[in-house]
Amino acid sequence: MLAILIFIFIVVLALELPTLxxxxxxxALAVFLFFYLVGVYLALAQFYGWNIYNPIETLLTMLGALPAPGMEALARWACV
Structure with a gap:
């Protein structure tokens, strides 16, 4: 399975790189290579079962530390 995955990576690179x-x-080559490397990493992480960083968890942690607005403020915003 890993050999097929690597073969697909090589074919995509061989088709796109010479044209660019x-x-x-x-x-465009820099953007392509950035997304290509991200895709290779995510595919290998999925294949090997590596932990993938989830930025949403960090965002939710930061948002959870913010004070919640009172119900009066929410009611004022809804009436506007």
Missing amino acids: LRQRRYH
């Missing part, structure tokens, strides 16, 4: 280099689209 030939057309000298270096900004």
